[in-house]
Every structure is written in structure tokens, then in C-alpha cells.
Amino acid sequence: MSEALREWLEKELRDFEPVCKSFRSKQRRMYYIWMAVAVAGMVALGFGVGYDWTYVLRVHLPIGVGIAVFIWLCVLLTSRAGSIKTARKSFEKALSALSPSDQEAITRQDFGRVDFLNTFEDSFPARLLVGPDFWLYFRNVCQVYRVADMEKLQAREEKTQLRYTVGSTRVRQKVGVGVSLVVDYREDTGSAKGRPDQLYLASWEQFQTARDLIARHCPKAENLWKKK
Secondary structure, X not given: OOHHHHHXXXXXXXXXXXXXXXHHHHHHHHHHHHHHHHHHHHXXXXXXXXXXXXXXHHHHHHHHHHHHHHHHHHXXXXXXXXOHHHHHHHHHHHHHOOOHHHHHHHHOOOOEEEEXXXXXXXXXXXXXXEOOOEEEEEEOEEEEEEHHHEEXXXXXXXXXXXXXXXXXXXXXXXXXXXXXXXXXXXXXXXHHOOOOOEEEEOOHHHHHHHHHHHHHHOHHHHHHHHOO
């Protein structure tokens, strides 16, 4: 990685670090609520099914506390996995793989930025940087997109299949779990070989935010949405 790009990355991470801290703080508050709900819920369940208070304190309360301890362990693991050092390594790996000319070009880009705080799904806030010639998308790992290599952009709703029983009938139903901004590359480009081809976003609202950012900071992309 060039020295200029390293300096650019240091500045970017200084801007990103307070976002990460705010994200982790929101995650911890969410976990604390779950811990309280776990304890209160198990106690309420015990009384709800008719057990006396001694049984509830002896059996249901310890179960609730055990669940709360498990949640707290998840907090610790998330905090370690979500350090800015981990983010730095991911950025460095992705940027170091670029050619010297592309590395230099990134340092000269005027990027627009947006953060997505998916506190339930992710270890980090997701950050999308959009410039005229390059995009960077960090969602637990960093991905780099070269606009000159793009042929088409489109949205694709991601779905998963739920299975449940209604009466005696087994039901299968597909439900949306997010939206991918799919990037199709021209076959004669380096990006078409092994590079990421989609930006996964948690909702249509996030997709529209990303598309608006692209429209403002990457005019070249407008025609890519129109291609069939």
C-alpha cells in the first residue's frame, strides 16, 4: 500500500471510529434489554403456569439468569470482534490488492459517505463510500468496486424460506431478508474475475439511501441503471 493511501486510510478510520463506538453502545443497550427480558420472562412464565414462588426462584430464575449470562458473553465476543483494528485489517487487505494507479486514484476521489447501523446482524456499522470512479463498501469486510469496469446495476431482493405448521398443514413461505445492489461487470475487465459483485443491504430503505448517494457522487452510474 502506498504512503499516500495509508494516510488516506488513517483519516478515514479516524472518522469511522466514533461511528463504531456509537454502534457498539447501541448494541450493548439492546443486549441489556434482552438480558432483563430473559430474567423477567422466565419468572413470569413460572408464575403464569401456576408454580409457587419457591419453585420459580429455584428453577425459573436461575434459567433466566443463565440466559442473561449467555447474552453477556455474546456482548464480550462482539466487542472483541468489532474493534477498529479488525476494520483496519480488512481495509488494508482490500486496498493493498489494488494496482498502484488505482491506489493513487482513490486518494484523489471526493467520496460521499453513509453509515448503516445494523445492530442486530453485524459486528460493525456498515459504511458505503461512493466516488466518481471507485466505491468502497465495508460491512464486516471491505469491498472495492471500480466504476469503469461496470456494465449494469440492478436491485435484487434477497429471500429466505420459512417453514411452519398451520393446523395439520406444513407451510413454506419465502420472506424478504434484505436487498442486494448487484454489479454486473464487463467480461473483458479485471473486476469480472473474482471481485465482489454485490452490496448487501438490510432493507429497501437502505438500498434507496445507497442509490441516492450514488446519484450524487457518481454521475457515471446513472446510465448503468438504465441498461437492460
